[in-house]
Amino acid sequence: MPFFLENRQIVAPGDLLAEGDYLAGNNTYRQDARIYASRLGLVEYKGRLVQVVALNTFYVPSVGDQVIGKIVEANLHGWTVNINSPYMANLRASEALDRPFKPQRDELSDFLDVGDLVLAKVISFDRTRDPSLTMREPELGKITHGQIIRVSPAKIPRIIGRKGSMITMLKKETRCNITVGQNGLIAISGSNREDERMALLAIQKIEEEAHTSGLTDRVTEMLKKGRGDTG
Amino acid sequence: MTSIMVSRIRQKQIAQLIGSGKRLDGRELNKYRPVQVETGIIEKAEGSAKVRMGRTEVMVGVKIETGEPFSDRPSEGVLTVNSEFVPLASPEFEAGPPGEESVELARVVDRGVRESKAIDLEKLIIIPGKKALVVFVDVYVLNHDGNLIDASALAALAALMNTKVFKYEVKNGEVIKKPGFTALPMRNHPVAVTFAGISGKLVVDPWLDEEEVMDARLTISFGEDGRICAMQKGGTGTLTPQQVVEAAHIAREKAEELRRLVAKR
């Protein structure tokens, strides 16, 4: 038997997923001819690829990722940023300012202080050095208002949805600005608290039920009902 | 003198050799390094011994004092085993309270002695529930070149066999020492045999470089009657159940060989 389980079945670490000429995809590993799950999640068989969509992970930076982080320290040439990852990130002053940084004249804390939230992008990361960030792109920068919610990074793809279908629907139904960090942090900014609260509830529902089908419809339903109640 | 960190090349060498049944120091997989046992070296201790296993050196001193029996064992004397990895024994050892390796070693040696009933603890009670003889076994590592457990267990055995208990009498509930000594009453002679799992094989008496390369470590202690009295898997690798049983058979033989080195005295 080439593979042993049904598509989208829940699997646990150590579960045997396939044997033979298959490719070990995300959250699986190969031992001799067998492929096993390495994380709790839903198994997916896509042709010769066997992978697991993990139910819970932590964020490991990837170059190009958009992330939301919190400044935890200001040092000589920049800041240390907590990006909800096993690794702390660095944001050099030169990557935060649009003009050259002059140590004698510029005070780092005038731009970003400990506790500030930022939307940034990962520009480098390898296993020997901590990740580096940049804010020097339009749309990136300090986050000045709204709420931040934290979800398991494993759920971010579901919150964005296929070709952005879920996130587009969420923005429309809640009338909020929703910025999603690949690292599991999401910034919600609406014109009133009630809208922000609906967005929060919707995201929490997606996080809990990410592994089920028909989710987009159920969330849309929930939001429409919620709006109906408050007029 | 030598760096304690084994280079990658050497690590590979060791693992490959063992995979083909040979060891870097020329020994067979089942052979111990040369073992020497000396006893009675510390006159102020009630018993003492020093064991050299290759370049590993461990000294054990036994002190006997009077104390209270444990509340759940009111008619037995008390045994306590301690171990010190003193800084002079290795560039890796730091001064301070015992680390986890030291604590584990003491407890494994203790288990061997205790579970085999090596010491006749019932003969060490003075006044049941109130006064007993306490046997302090202190393991002192002098030079770490691998397999501290076997060297320590053997030194502990030799020291205990060498231990003299002072004669005493009890007057008005007080213990008064009298001149003269008796031998520590012993009923069994436990010996520990340790293996390192490397490249799927088990090698006996790993020396330091082999310990740095090993996946798992297995210690099996045997009493004189060929029964197992303690076992401890160590290291971050794993073993198969078959390997464990195989090791037990080899260990029983090896324990007998080591025991003969001590029994002669």
Place this chain on the structure above:
Amino acid sequence: MSQTTVLVSEKGIRTDGRKLNELRPIKLEVGILSNADGSAYIEQGKNKILAAVYGPREVHPRHLALPDRAVLQCRYHMAPFSVEERKSPAPSRREVELSKVIREALEPAIFLEKFPRTSIDVFIEVLQADGGTRGAGVTAASLALADAGIPMRDLVAACAAGKAGGHLVLDLNDLEDKEGEADVPVAYMPNFGAVALLQMDGLLTIEEFKQLMDLALEGCKQIYGLQKEALKAKYLAIKEEAEEVEEE
């Protein structure tokens, strides 16, 4: 060792009513602490043990960090009220040894090389102890690691077997452990036939030891099945509920 306690009746029934090769009733729950990255709770007989995992996270102190893999730190600790006679909160030598032995049981299961320069911290708190706590601790810690999303080769299941009243029995309770003739705790990764924790105290012939090890491994396999169920349970329940709503 008391000669007066009868540990196994003539009919082969133990002091708590179990048969010789019967496990104590086990309850497993995953994800019960909100702060920890992963957590699990086990009840096995009267044992009540919590396991929590933080990490991978920055290593403290920094000099302990390894350049090519994560460091696994493990703390096994007993609450002062967990045993009959109050236990001092300071770590005892037994807790130091068990912390080491448990860490060495979990390490082979984790893909530590994937997270260099980080630390994975496992905390095991024994809230109530009744024999076999190191095994139950390993069982719960494996679940906590999986709950934290830490990639693993396999779950590690643990169980002890021993000799009590002259009989070979599975999953010793505290009385059997204290009054029995031998105790063999084992932790096992069933997919690979790999023994990750193995200790023994008492007196056994090689043949008896082999039988006990096999008995303990059978127990581990049963517990492994329960672990898998517990991990999947939470998500299965949500899935069922959500898909029921669908059908309405």
